[in-house]
Each structure stands twice: as C-alpha cells, then as structure tokens.
Amino acid sequence: MKVLDIALKDMLRSFRSGFALVMMFVVPLLITGIIYSAFGGLGGDGGFDLPVTRVQVVNLDQPGPQFSFSLGQMLVGFLQDERLAELLQVTEAADEANARAAVDSQDAGVAVIIPPDFTTAALAPEGRASITLYQDPTLTLGPGIVKGIVSQFVDGFAGTRIASGVVADQLGQRGVAIDASLMQEVAMQYGAWAEALGRSRGEGAHPALDIQPPPSKTEPVSQGAGMMGPIMAGMVIFFAFFTGASTAETIIREDEVGTLARLFTTPTPRAVILGGKFAAGFITLIAQVVVLMLASAVIFRIRWGEPLSVALVALGLVVAAVGFGLFIMSFLKSTRQAGPVMGTVLTLSGMVGGLFTTGIPNLPAAYDTINLLTPHGWVLRGWKLVMAGGGVGDVLLPVLVTLGMGIIFFAVGALVFRRRFA
Amino acid sequence: MRVIDLALKDLLQIVRDRRSAFFLGVMPILFTFFFGLVFGSSAEGDPRLPVGFVIHDESDALSASSQTLLEASDAIRPVLLEGNDADSAAESVRDGDLAGAVIVPVGFGEQALAGEKPRLTVIVDQNTPAGQTASSAVQAAMTRLLGAVETARLSAEAFEAREGFESEAARRAYLDEALALASEAWLQPPLTVAVEQSGAAAEEGEEISPNVYTQSSPGMIVQFVVFGLNTSAMVLVLERRSRTLQRLLTTPITRTQVIAGHVLAMFLVVFLQQALLVAFGQLAFGVDYMREPLAILLVMVTLALWVASLGLLIGAMSKSEDQVIMWALMAMFVFSALGGAWFPLDVTGKTFAAIGHLMPTAWAMDGFQNIVLRGLGLSSVLLPAGILLAYAVAFFALAVWRFKFE
Numbered sequence: 001m002k003v004l005d006i007a008l009k010d011m012l013r014s015f016r017s018g019f020a021l022v023m024m025f026v027v028p029l030l031i032t033g034i035i036y037s038a039f040g041g042l043g044g045d046g047g048f049d050l051p052v053t054r055v056q057v058v059n060l061d062q063p064g065p066q067f068s069f070s071l072g073q074m075l076v077g078f079l080q081d082e083r084l085a086e087l088l089q090v091t092e093a094a095d096e097a098n099a100r101a102a103v104d105s106q107d108a109g110v111a112v113i114i115p116p117d118f119t120t121a122a123l124a125p126e127g128r129a130s131i132t133l134y135q136d137p138t139l140t141l142g143p144g145i146v147k148g149i150v151s152q153f154v155d156g157f158a159g160t161r162i163a164s165g166v167v168a169d170q171l172g173q174r175g176v177a178i179d180a181s182l183m184q185e186v187a188m189q190y191g192a193w194a195e196a197l198g199r200s201r202g203e204g205a206h207p208a209l210d211i212q213p214p215p216s217k218t219e220p221v222s223q224g225a226g227m228m229g230p231i232m233a234g235m236v237i238f239f240a241f242f243t244g245a246s247t248a249e250t251i252i253r254e255d256e257v258g259t260l261a262r263l264f265t266t267p268t269p270r271a272v273i274l275g276g277k278f279a280a281g282f283i284t285l286i287a288q289v290v291v292l293m294l295a296s297a298v299i300f301r302i303r304w305g306e307p308l309s310v311a312l313v314a315l316g317l318v319v320a321a322v323g324f325g326l327f328i329m330s331f332l333k334s335t336r337q338a339g340p341v342m343g344t345v346l347t348l349s350g351m352v353g354g355l356f357t358t359g360i361p362n363l364p365a366a367y368d369t370i371n372l373l374t375p376h377g378w379v380l381r382g383w384k385l386v387m388a389g390g391g392v393g394d395v396l397l398p399v400l401v402t403l404g405m406g407i408i409f410f411a412v413g414a415l416v417f418r419r420r421f422a
Numbered sequence: 423m424r425v426i427d428l429a430l431k432d433l434l435q436i437v438r439d440r441r442s443a444f445f446l447g448v449m450p451i452l453f454t455f456f457f458g459l460v461f462g463s464s465a466e467g468d469p470r471l472p473v474g475f476v477i478h479d480e481s482d483a484l485s486a487s488s489q490t491l492l493e494a495s496d497a498i499r500p501v502l503l504e505g506n507d508a509d510s511a512a513e514s515v516r517d518g519d520l521a522g523a524v525i526v527p528v529g530f531g532e533q534a535l536a537g538e539k540p541r542l543t544v545i546v547d548q549n550t551p552a553g554q555t556a557s558s559a560v561q562a563a564m565t566r567l568l569g570a571v572e573t574a575r576l577s578a579e580a581f582e583a584r585e586g587f588e589s590e591a592a593r594r595a596y597l598d599e600a601l602a603l604a605s606e607a608w609l610q611p612p613l614t615v616a617v618e619q620s621g622a623a624a625e626e627g628e629e630i631s632p633n634v635y636t637q638s639s640p641g642m643i644v645q646f647v648v649f650g651l652n653t654s655a656m657v658l659v660l661e662r663r664s665r666t667l668q669r670l671l672t673t674p675i676t677r678t679q680v681i682a683g684h685v686l687a688m689f690l691v692v693f694l695q696q697a698l699l700v701a702f703g704q705l706a707f708g709v710d711y712m713r714e715p716l717a718i719l720l721v722m723v724t725l726a727l728w729v730a731s732l733g734l735l736i737g738a739m740s741k742s743e744d745q746v747i748m749w750a751l752m753a754m755f756v757f758s759a760l761g762g763a764w765f766p767l768d769v770t771g772k773t774f775a776a777i778g779h780l781m782p783t784a785w786a787m788d789g790f791q792n793i794v795l796r797g798l799g800l801s802s803v804l805l806p807a808g809i810l811l812a813y814a815v816a817f818f819a820l821a822v823w824r825f826k827f828e
Contacts, residue, residue: 019744027751034759038770051772103620122613130614137619138791139768148558151615158611159569166603167577176584186576193572206561208568211544214516339441351456388516
C-alpha cells in the first residue's frame with residue numbers, strides 16, 4: 001500500500017501543478033492545433049483552403065496584321081476565368097515596369113509578362129517565345145499554381161506547333177507534298193483535342209489518369225486528419241518523455257528539500273519508494289496518453305487504429321518514457337541541472353528519433369534508420385504502423401523493443417539511485 | 423545611472439545562470455542546424471521529388487516516352503522500380519519514401535496509339551504538399567505524353583490518307599517514329615514559361631541565393647528570442663518573491679527607474695542574442711543578413727523592444743518560476759507558429775495566413791526576409807519595424823498597467 005500512497009502523493013502534486021498540466025495536455029494539443037489550422041483545419045471539411053494569389057498580368061503581345069486574334073489576350077482571359085477566382089486575383093498592369101513594381105512592393109505575388117511576339121512566335125514554324133513569371137521569392141505555393149495554369153495554356157499551343165512540325169517532318173522525309181490546308185487541318189484537330197483535354201482537366205478529371213491514394217487499412221476521416229496523425233503522434237511521444245523525466249525529477253527535488261531523507265527514516269524499503277515513483281509516472285503517463293489520444297481523435301478527427309495495437313504501442317511508450325526519465329535523472333545532482341539537461345537530452349533524442357520531422361516528406365532513407373537509435377524512434381515507428389492499419393503482429397517488434405529499452409533504462413537508473421542513496 | 427546599474431545587475435544575473443547559454447544560444451543554433459540539415463539532406467543531389475515508375479511491358483514504345491517526359495520535369499524525377507511491383511510502389515508512397523508512383527499497365531501504348539483511351543494509375547497522397555506537387559507534375563508530363571500520342575496519330579492518319587501503309591508493321595514503325603519525334607520536341611517546346619525572382623539585388627545582378635536556412639535561421643531567431651524570456655523575465659519574479667523589488671522602493675530609486683532598468687536588461691539580452699544568432703546565420707549558414715547592415719539593425723532593435731515589452735508583461739503576470747516558463751513557452755509556440763517562423767505563411771490556408779499576419783512575429787519575419795530573401799534595403803523594413811514598435815508600445819503599456827512591486 002505504501003507504493004500506492006507514494007504514487008498518489010506524487011500524482012496529486014503533478015495534477016495540481018498548472019505548469020505540469022500545461023506541458024502534459026495543453027502544449028501538445030496547441031502545437032498540433034496550430035499546424036492543423038495552418039494546413040487544413042480552417043478550410044471546412046478538413047480540406048485545405050488555398051490562399052488567393054494576387055497576379056499582375058501585362059499583355060505586351062502585338063500580333064501582326066495577318067492575325068485576327070491575340071494569344072496573349074486569350075491567356076489574359078484564361079487567367080481571369082471565374083473558375084480560377086478562388087485561386088487567383090488577376091489585375092491587368094499598364095506595362096511591364098508597373099507589373100514588376102507591384103511584385104517588388106509585395107502588392108502582387110506574381111507578375112505574368114506576355115512577350116510582344118507571343119502570337120507570332122506561337123504560330124510561326126520556327127518561332128520561339130517565353131512567358132516570364134516574375135515572382136516574390138518568399139512565396140512558394142501561389143507562384144507554383146500560377147506556373148501550372150500558365151503552362152497548361154502554353155502547352156496547348158506548343159503541342160499544336162509540335163504536331164504540325166512532326167507531321168511536316170515525317171511527310172517531308174517520305175517525299176509527300178505538304179500543303180497549307182493539311183497543316184491547318186492538323187493544327188485544328190490538335191487544338192480541338194487539347195481544348196477537350198483542358199475542359200476535362202478543368203472539371204477535375206484527367207482523361208487518362210486514375211489518381212489513387214496510397215493503400216491504408218484505415219482511411220482518414222478528412223484530409224487534415226490524415227496529415228495530422230503522425231504530427232500528433234510526434235507530439236504525444238515528445239511530451240510523454242517530458243512527463244517521464246519530470247516525474248523522475250521529483251526524486252531529486254525531494255532529496256533537495258529533505259523529504260526523501262525523512263522518508264528513509266521510516267520503515268519503507270528503498271525499492272518501495274522507487275516503486276511508488278515508478279507507479280506515479282506510469283499512471284500519470286497513461287492518463288496523459290489516453291487524454292491526448294481521445295482529445296486529438298475528437299478535435300482533429302485522427303484515427304489512431306485498431307484498439308489492441310494502439311494499447312500495445314501506448315504501453316511501450318509509457319514504459320520507455322518512465323524508464324528513460326529515471327535514467328536521465330539518475331545522473332543529475334540538483335534540480336538546477338535538471339532544466340537544461342532535460343531540455344538538451346529530450347530535444348536531441350526527439351530530433352534524432354524523428355519526432356519533429358513527422359510532417360516532412362521524402363527524408364533520406366538513412367534518417368529512418370537513425371531514428372531507431374532512440375526509443376522515441378521505435379515508438380514513432382509503432383504509431384506509424386498502427387495508424388496505417390497495422391495489427392498486433394505488425395507492431396509487435398517496435399513494442400517489444402520499446403518495452404525492452406524502457407526496462408533497461410529503468411534498471412540502470414534504479415541502480416544508480418540505489419547506490420546514491422545507499 | 424541607476425537604471426543602467428539595475429540593468430547591469432540583471433544582465434550579470436542572467437549570464438551567470440548556466441541555463442541562459444542553453445536557452446539563448448545553444449538551442450536556437452541546434453534547431454536551425456537540425457532543420458537545415460534535414461531539409462538540406464532531403465534536397466541533396468537531385469532536389470526533385472522521387473516518383474516511382476513501374477512498367478509492366480518494357481517493349482511498350484510509350485513507356486520510354488513517358489519516362490523521358492517525366493525526366494524533363496523540374497519538380498519530379500522518375501525512379502524506375504525493378505520487379506514491376508505496383509504494390510510495393512504503393513507502399514513506398516504510403517511510407518513517404520516516394521512522393522508518388524506511376525503504374526503503366528500492359529498494352530498501354532498499343533491502346534493509346536490505336537485511339538482507345540487506356541488509363542495510367544498514379545498513386546499519390548494528395549493530403550501532403552509533396553503529393554500535391556507530384557500529382558500536378560505527373561499530370562503535366564502525362565498530358566504532354568498524350569499530346570505526343572495524338573501527334574503520332576494525326577501524323578499517321580495524314581500519311582495514310584495520302585500514301586497508305588504497306589503493312590501494319592510499317593504503320594507501327596511510322597507511329598513509333600512520330601512518337602519519338604514528338605517526345606523529343608517536348609523536351610524543348612517552342613513556347614515556355616520562365617521564372618524570375620523579384621528583388622532589388624536580383625535586378626542589380628547581385629546574387630541572392632536562397633538556401634535551406636533562409637527560412638529556418640530567421641524563424642529560429644524569432645522563436646528563441648521569445649523563448650529566451652524564460653531566463654530574463656525570471657529575474658523579475660525572483661525579485662518579487664524575495665521582496666527585492668519592495669526593498670528597492672525604500673531606496674531613492676523610482677518605480678519608473680526600476681521598470682526601465684529591467685526592460686533595458688531584457689532589451690540588451692534579446693539584442694545580444696539576436697546579434698549572436700545573426701552572426702552565426704551569416705557565417706555558418708550562409709544567410710546574408712549583413713548585405714544591409716542598417717536595415718537588419720533596425721529590425722533587430724524593434725524586435726528586441728517588442729520582446730522586452732513582452733518579457734515585462736510575462737514578468738508582471740507570473741507569480742512563480744513555473745509560470746514564467748509556462749507563459750514563455752506559450753508565447754513562443756503561439757507567436758512563432760502563427761507568425762510564420764516555422765513555415766512560410768503563404769503555404770497555409772488564407773484564414774490562417776490572415777490571422778498569422780496580425781502577429782508581431784510575422785512582421786519580424788517580413789523584415790528579415792525582405793533583406794535576406796527579397797534582397798531589399800532599408801526602406802523595405804520601415805513598415806515592419808514601425809509595426810513592431812507599435813506592438814512594443816502596446817505590450818509595454820499593458821505590462822506597466824499589470825506590474826506589481828509586491
């Protein structure tokens with residue numbers, strides 16, 4: 001019973017501390033909430049609400065008298081199409097200098113500069129032209145969208161030229177006479193095909209591509225939820241290890257204020273005292289992990305996975321965090337040392353374990369291996385597997401490794417403390 | 423002089439605390455370096471996103487063309503996957519090893535050239551920015567591929583109408599040739615889109631080379647000057663708890679001088695911390711802060727004024743050491759994440775970006791990036807500096823209103 005009394009006293013202390021509560025529950029949810037809001041949560045239905053890019057377009061195109069139309073003007077009309085209004089806010093600039101000045105002064109994100117010979121170059125057999133996108137270097141998403149839209153328009157006409165060129169080359173090589181009507185017919189047919197393709201893409205369907213999500217046994221309930229799962233998992237792991245270390249810090253704190261020495265004068269074995277501390281950490285961490293998982297499931301609609309696998313991974317996390325916390329604290333002499341050492345060790349191990357880079361795609365494969373040097377990395381691997389729909393068999397290895405690491409860390413920490421207070 | 427004496431006393435107290443070196447210098451450098459390393463190594467060699475390419479029929483003429491067109495993309499690079507295993511390609515996309523995968527089914531080329539409408543499978547996680555980029559790049563490349571197929575069909579039709587093919591094999595050879603010519607032509611299309619970066623430096627021919635640190639270095643400066651308050655604001659709480667503040671009032675020093683002394687100390691700490699991190703960013707990470715020394719100085723001074731005012735407010739609101747750390751942490755997370763210190767606001771949703779730009783940290787980031795990324799000069803930081811100054815005044819007024827000596 002003494003074990004439980006010590007554990008209850010420590011837990012009461014933790015849950016009465018505003019600081020501990022903030023670090024256990026508020027900060028991980030706050031960080032994930034901010035990222036969730038940034039990348040999906042404020043768009044309705046968990047969808048991403050793209051910012052509108054301000055575009056200045058300057059049409060310098062001067063088609064010769066032989067042309068009754070201007071491709072430059074067509075591009076301006078294309079950019080001003082009301083279907084693109086949610087993405088682009090297009091303003092026509094008087095001249096190139098004004099368009100560039102608008103980007104320089106950050107009144108626009110991108111300037112689209114259509115060259116004077118655009119129509120002529122697009123339709124002449126050997127003509128070449130380039131549309132310039134003058135963009136603010138601090139922006140990434142908006143200029144990319146503008147480039148995609150302009151390229152789609154330009155590719156339609158470039159394709160017509162390429163088609164005409166290939167037909168002329170092949171027929172010419174075989175000595176077949178080429179007349180203007182044939183070239184016009186090829187251009188018209190290709191143009192009609194490109195227009196139909198553009199219409200189809202504009203309606204959101206590509207006529208030749210089946211775009212599928214990667215396989216997952218558990219489908220995220222929303223776009224935001226799919227992305228937020230690993231980020232929230234990283235936060236849960238980081239702050240669970242923080243709680244593990246904070247709980248173990250109470251041994252040093254009690255040693256400093258003398259309550260530990262007083263406890264030693266009572267008929268309480270050292271193992272019982274340490275057991276109480278372990279139980280406090282264990283129960284506090286279970287409460288923290290359960291609350292964070294339930295809250296994130298409700299707030300961010302994260303599906304953590306199959307319950308038994310989730311429970312096993314959570315158990316591995318709790319044991320590893322308690323053991324790691326005791327291990328770090330066993331080497332410290334005062335609470336003054338605890339702050340910076342906890343900060344350094346937990347931050348570094350979190351970095352190496354991959355907790356702060358869960359949202360970054362396509363990291364080098366070697367980094368996945370480096371992650372596994374830490375218990376954090378193994379827990380993260382377990383969460384990723386379980387969120388991808390993994391069953392008990394899939395998560396068994398990471399769970400066993402985290403349990404093993406946790407027990408070893410705890411044993412070493414306990415041994416050091418036992419010698420210190422012998 | 424009393425104000426300076428008090429400020430010097432605070433500075434000494436902060437510098438003597440070993441935690442200061444860690445929170446003010448080591449952590450921000452470590453984080454800047456780490457994020458630079460992670461983003462840098464992911465962009466090592468070919469920086470384009472890897473997209474798996476699975477061909478079920480290697481004799482298919484279109485397979486080679488599609489690979490050529492994907493290779494020409496400036497956003498993605500095709501990675502030919504051995505074993506034609508679509509399932510493992512899909513798993514690689516799920517695990518984040520590939521940004522996407524293109525599966526070319528058996529007979530795709532035959533059917534496309536015959537005028538049928540075969541479909542390619544593209545596996546991509548459109549919930550991620552990398553997936554969205556890969557998806558649009560694959561669509562653009564595949565649209566060009568379809569254009570090449572249409573070109574081949576039109577060319578073959580034209581020849582057939584005039585001369586006619588001797589055999590099906592001749593027709594097929596003609597189509598293959600047309601396809602190869604069209605694919606090659608798409609590598610250097612007659613109409614292109616060129617991208618130029620804005621900025622005064624770019625116009626003057628001065629090289630502004632954005633690197634992985636141009637976001638993370640100023641971002642971590644902004645983040646950790648706020649977090650550093652957990653050491654400087656702590657002094658106020660310790661003085662209040664030990665009743666040093668009350669004792670000070672029994673001396674000829676005025677309340678205004680006490681507050682001024684503490685704010686001056688916080689200002690100096692934040693300014694020196696910025697100077698250290700700017701120097702480190704310049705020398706170790708190649709972020710060119712010093713291209714406009716006056717402009718950078720103005721941003722640093724006004725940022726330090728706002729952060730010092732925030733520190734005074736935290737010191738005024740906190741009753742214990744734990745509360746100082748808690749408020750400093752909360753301020754760091756809210757101001758740095760919302761203000762674009764972690765990720766550029768333009769990649770976030772429009773509501774978030776609008777809210778983010780209400781944060782003083784967003785204006786500090788604007789100030790830094792106007793110099794290091796846009797290559798602009800002193801005039802470009804006047805507005806961000808002015809807004810930071812206004813925030814400094816507002817936070818200072820709030821802090822003085824809340825300040826208690828006992």
